[in-house]
Amino acid sequence: MAELLMRSAWIRRFHPGPEAPVQLVCFPHAGGAATYYHRLSQAMSPDADVLAIQYPGRQDRLSEPCIEDIPTLADRLVDELVAWSDRPLVLFGHSMGAAVAFEVALRLEQAGSVPLGLFVSGRMAPSVYRHQRMHLATDAELVAELKTLNAANVQILADETLLRMVLPTIRSDYRAIERYHNPSAPPLHCPIVALTGDADPVADIADVELWARHTLASFRTRVFSGGHFFLDDHADAVRQEIRDHIAAVRAR
Structure with a gap:
């Protein structure tokens, strides 16, 4: 079974930790891939066995059609994650990944498996709706938006060949x-x-704090300096937040 799971198209284990007490499931942002969490996986080992999610339509799954509906994507992922229920799960999602992680958490709880925690990063609460139409924008407008959100992608977005490969996936997400x-x-x-x-243009702090409505358990917010990809500049602090949370819930 373990060998079968490691070959899952949906899950990447960059630093397998079969003895770790918990499994940290990481959901990428729009246009992102499992490899975004490679450094987090390395840093969290052996405290957590990191399972990085690989959505269809990118990297080694580029030939597969993207799933353009968050609940449907969550349905497919839960089918995969149920097989990993031998240890407690902690979910972490950034941007679009936060919404996917939330929907997965809902389904896991409906199946009788309550996660140890849900980390939502750079995303307004599911109860908040903003009329957005960037998926209908021109390619140039979409690229400009991506550069605004993540300056680290500027060089990648300047590569015309690579851009033609990834832009349809980003638009679908x-x-x-x-x-x-x-x-x-x-x-x-x-x-x-x-x-x-604190300077995220797509996740206002007030809208992020409304995540409190979506749990009967504890809730807290931590605001970092920076924009939408603040976690790249505060990687150590984010990792410590995860470690502290895991230690606290396990102690209880």
């Missing part, structure tokens, strides 16, 4: 997240930790 809204979702029974940047 934008279509999925811009249509997502779930104000009637039942509250979770697991704690939620919301992380955000």
Whole structure:
């Protein structure tokens, strides 16, 4: 079974930790891939066995069609993650990944498996809706938006060949997240930790704090300096937040 799971198209284990007490499941942002969490996986080992999610339509799954609906994506992922229920799960999602992680948490709880915690990063609460149409923008407008959100991508976006490969996937992900809204979702029974940047143009702090409505357990927010990808500049602090949370819930 272990060998079968490691060959899953959906899950990457860059630093397998079969003896780790918990499994940290990481969900990428729009246009992102499992490799975004490689450094986090290395840093968290052996405290957590990091399972980085690989959505269809990118890297080694480039030939597969993207899933342009967040609930459908969550349905597919839960089918995969149920097989990993031998140890407690902690979920971490950034931007679009936060919405996917939330929907996965809902489904896990419905299946009788309550996560130890849900980390939502750089994303407004599911009960908040903003009319956004970037998925309908021109290629040039979409590239300009991406440069605004993540300066680290400027060189990649300047490569015309690479851009032609990744832009359809990014647009599909934008279509999925811009249509997502779930104000009637039942509250979770697991704690939620919301992380955000104080200058994030797409995740206002007030909207991030509304994640509190989506859990019956504890909730807290931590605001970092920076924009939408604040976690790149505060990687050590973010990792420590995860470690502290795991230690606290395990102690209880």
